[in-house]
Amino acid sequence: MFPVKRLLKPHLSPLRATRGVHSLASVQSACQLPEKKRQGLLFPFSELQPYLDRQVDPGSFQLFLPSVEDLRHAEKLFTPTAKHQINYFTSAVRTDHAPVLKQPEVCFIGRSNVGKSSLIRALFALSPDVEVRVSKTPGHTKKMNFFTVGKAFTLVDMPGYGHKAPRDFVDMVEPYLRDRKNLVRTFLLVDGTVGLQKADLVAVEMCEEFCLPFAMVLTKIDKSRQGLLLTHLLQLRDFVKTQTQSCYPQPFLVSSVQFSGIYLLRCFIAHVTGNLQLGSKLT
Numbered sequence: 001m002f003p004v005k006r007l008l009k010p011h012l013s014p015l016r017a018t019r020g021v022h023s024l025a026s027v028q029s030a031c032q033l034p035e036k037k038r039q040g041l042l043f044p045f046s047e048l049q050p051y052l053d054r055q056v057d058p059g060s061f062q063l064f065l066p067s068v069e070d071l072r073h074a075e076k077l078f079t080p081t082a083k084h085q086i087n088y089f090t091s092a093v094r095t096d097h098a099p100v101l102k103q104p105e106v107c108f109i110g111r112s113n114v115g116k117s118s119l120i121r122a123l124f125a126l127s128p129d130v131e132v133r134v135s136k137t138p139g140h141t142k143k144m145n146f147f148t149v150g151k152a153f154t155l156v157d158m159p160g161y162g163h164k165a166p167r168d169f170v171d172m173v174e175p176y177l178r179d180r181k182n183l184v185r186t187f188l189l190v191d192g193t194v195g196l197q198k199a200d201l202v203a204v205e206m207c208e209e210f211c212l213p214f215a216m217v218l219t220k221i222d223k224s225r226q227g228l229l230l231t232h233l234l235q236l237r238d239f240v241k242t243q244t245q246s247c248y249p250q251p252f253l254v255s256s257v258q259f260s261g262i263y264l265l266r267c268f269i270a271h272v273t274g275n276l277q278l279g280s281k282l283t
């Protein structure tokens with residue numbers, strides 16, 4: 001097991017300015033909290049489960065259920081070292097300008113302001129000098145931004161669709177989703193305070209049309225009352241079950257502010273990019 005200091009102060013290149021690491025950025029720090037709080041951060045569904053109707057099977061919300069040890073192993077991928085650097089790589093406005101990379105890639109799409117950049121910033125919180133820009137103003141991210149995680153995988157932050165989104169969202173994102181050979185998983189973010197919206201269906205249709213393996217993520221769960229959040233979660237699960245073919249059946253719950261679900265999502269990314277077998281060490 002890593003000593004706490006090592007996790008809170010990961011090795012950083014001396015050439016890069018270092019900002020502070022969030023106090024909840026690591027599994028180790030979450031594990032120091034009281035049991036209920038820890039469980040809620042590591043496995044956010046546990047907070048909603050007591051409110052679930054007995055008729056509803058909780059299993060469908062816990063299909064991906066790694067151990068805390070798995071979460072710790074996955075976290076190593078998100079912890080920079082001299083040999084394993086995490087960097088902003090480049091931006092592109094067109095797929096044919098996108099870098100040719102061999103590593104498996106994951107991308108984040110969703111409505112403008114849903115919290116894509118904030119989520120990526122939280123995933124990279126152990127590498128705080130990687131700059132991921134977020135804004136209160138919708139339509140902030142106007143390009144596809146590529147981040148490399150050592151030689152393990154690439155992560156792409158996409159511009160949003162909907163209100164004030166770049167006009168060419170479809171022109172930019174559709175060819176990327178259709179043609180990107182190394183894309184192994186698309187994360188489609190849905191705002192947890194409002195649930196699935198009409199505008200989200202465009203993105204769902206794109207993923208379905210190209211038979212992309214994708215997963216839904218409910219964001220900003222710190223902002224919703226638990227009853228409303230559970231309603232949105234159940235709606236989303238039912239939608240995925242009945243209306244999609246290539247979506248992972250379990251929606252993920254995250255708060256990029258409170259760090260709920262961040263460790264679990266890191267683990268899922270490590271797993272789908274082929275870097276982590278559950279129950280064993282990093283591959």
Ligand SMILES: Nc1nc2c(ncn2[C@@H]2O[C@H](COP(=O)(O)OP(=O)(O)OP(=O)(O)O)[C@@H](O)[C@H]2O)c(=O)[nH]1
Pocket residue numbers: 110111112113114115116117118119133134135136137138139140141142158159160161219220221222223254255256257258
């Ligand atoms: N309370 C709360 N606010 C959040 C969370 N995630 C994002 N936000 C806020 O939502 C706003 C939009 O966040 P961004 O991450 O920039 O959203 P985006 O999806 O990247 O937006 P575009 O780049 O415009 O497509 C910002 O004000 C964030 O602080 C969250 O988990 N909880």
Ligand SMILES: [Mg+2]
Pocket residue numbers: 116117118133134140141157158159
């Ligand atoms: Mg953004």
